[in-house]
Amino acid sequence: MNHNTETPVTVIGLGLMGQALAGAFLKAGHPTIVWNRTSSKADHLVAQGARLAPTIGDALKAGSLTIICVTDYPALYELLGANEVELEGTMLINLTSGSSSQAREAARWAEQRGTRYLDGAIMAIPSAIGTADAVILHSGPQADFAAHESTLGALGTVTYLGADPGLASLYDVAGLAMMWSILNAWLQGTAMLRTAGVDAATYAPFARQIATVVAEWLPGYAEQIDSGSFPAEISALETDTRAMEHLIEESEAVGVNTELPKLLKTMADRAIAAGHGKEQYPVLIEEFGKLRKD
Numbered sequence: 001m002n003h004n005t006e007t008p009v010t011v012i013g014l015g016l017m018g019q020a021l022a023g024a025f026l027k028a029g030h031p032t033i034v035w036n037r038t039s040s041k042a043d044h045l046v047a048q049g050a051r052l053a054p055t056i057g058d059a060l061k062a063g064s065l066t067i068i069c070v071t072d073y074p075a076l077y078e079l080l081g082a083n084e085v086e087l088e089g090t091m092l093i094n095l096t097s098g099s100s101s102q103a104r105e106a107a108r109w110a111e112q113r114g115t116r117y118l119d120g121a122i123m124a125i126p127s128a129i130g131t132a133d134a135v136i137l138h139s140g141p142q143a144d145f146a147a148h149e150s151t152l153g154a155l156g157t158v159t160y161l162g163a164d165p166g167l168a169s170l171y172d173v174a175g176l177a178m179m180w181s182i183l184n185a186w187l188q189g190t191a192m193l194r195t196a197g198v199d200a201a202t203y204a205p206f207a208r209q210i211a212t213v214v215a216e217w218l219p220g221y222a223e224q225i226d227s228g229s230f231p232a233e234i235s236a237l238e239t240d241t242r243a244m245e246h247l248i249e250e251s252e253a254v255g256v257n258t259e260l261p262k263l264l265k266t267m268a269d270r271a272i273a274a275g276h277g278k279e280q281y282p283v284l285i286e287e288f289g290k291l292r293k294d
C-alpha cells in the first residue's frame with residue numbers, strides 16, 4: 001500500500017473497530033490523535049504512540065482528516081452536534097454503519113456546519129483492518145476522496161463509488177444480501193444431502209463450483225437488466241419454475257425446510273403471471289424492484 005505517512009489523522013470512537021482503525025494508522029507511521037467517550041479505551045493505543053486529545057474539539061483540530069466510527073448515527077450526532085464542537089474547516093470521514101438516507105442526511109448536516117464529508121462502509125472485521133482484505137467503500141465528493149486516498153490506504157483496500165453519499169451504505173447492504181443468499185442456498189442443499197448421509201464437507205466443493213459458474217453469468221445478465229431485454233438464451237423462466245417445483249417436492253419428501261424453495265417459486269410464478277414465462281431469469285428484477293406490503 002502506498003500512502004503518505006506524514007499526514008496526521010484523528011480517530012474518534014475507539015470501540016473494537018475504531019481501535020483497529022487507529023492501530024492501522026499508527027502501524028503505517030501516521031501521527032494519530034484519538035478520542036473516545038470512555039478514555040481508557042485509548043490506553044494501549046497511547047502506549048503505541050497515539051496522542052489522546054483532551055476534548056473531542058481538540059481531536060478534530062489536530063488531524064488533517066478525522067475518521068469517526070461509533071455505534072450508530074444518533075451517537076455521531078450526540079458527539080459532533082454538541083454546541084462546543086467546532087466542525088468548520090474539518091474533513092470528516094464517517095465509517096459508522098447506517099442506512100443510505102442516514103448517510104445523505106449526515107452529508108447535508110455536515111455541509112451546513114462547513115465540514116467536508118465522505119461517507120464510508122467497512123466490509124471487514126477489526127482484525128483485517130490494515131490488510132488488503134479489508135474492503136472499505138467510500139462515497140461523497142470525488143475531490144475529497146482523491147485528496148485523502150493515499151492516507152486511507154493504510155486501512156485496507158479503499159474504493160470510491162461515486163458522489164452520492166448514500167452509495168457506500170447501499171453497496172454494503174447489497175453485499176450482505178449476496179452473502180446471505182449464497183449461504184442460505186448452500187445450507188438448503190446441505191440440509192437435503194445430509195438426509196442421504198452426505199456431510200457438509202463433501203457437498204461444499206460441488207456447491208462452490210456451482211456458485212462460481214453462476215457468478216460468471218452475472219455480467220451477461222447485468223447487460224439484460226440494463227437494456228431491459230431478457231431473451232431466453234440459456235433457459236426460459238417457465239422451465240426454471242418446473243425445476244423449482246421439483247426442489248419444493250424433494251425438500252418436502254426428505255423432510256427439510258421448504259421456505260426458501262417456496263419463496264423462489266412464488267416470485268417466479270408472479271413474473272410468469274405478468275407474462276414473462278418465456279423470458280430469462282433476470283426478468284425477475286421487476287419483482288425485486290417493487291416494494292410488496294403483503
Ligand SMILES: NC(=O)c1ccc[n+]([C@@H]2O[C@H](COP(=O)([O-])OP(=O)(O)OC[C@H]3O[C@@H](n4cnc5c(N)ncnc54)[C@H](OP(=O)(O)O)[C@@H]3O)[C@@H](O)[C@H]2O)c1
Pocket residue numbers: 013014015016017018036037038041069070071072074075078079095096097098122123124125126
Ligand atoms: N466490529 C465489526 O466487526 C464491524 C464491522 C464493520 C462495521 N462495523 C461498524 O463500526 C461501528 C463501530 O463498531 P464497533 O465494533 O467498534 O462497536 P463497539 O465496539 O460497540 O464500539 C462502539 C463505539 O461507539 C461509541 N459510542 C456509542 N454510543 C455513543 C454515544 N452515545 N456517545 C459517544 N460514543 C458512543 C463507543 O464509545 P464508548 O467506548 O465510550 O462506549 C465506542 O467507541 C459500527 O457502526 C459498526 O456497525 C463494525
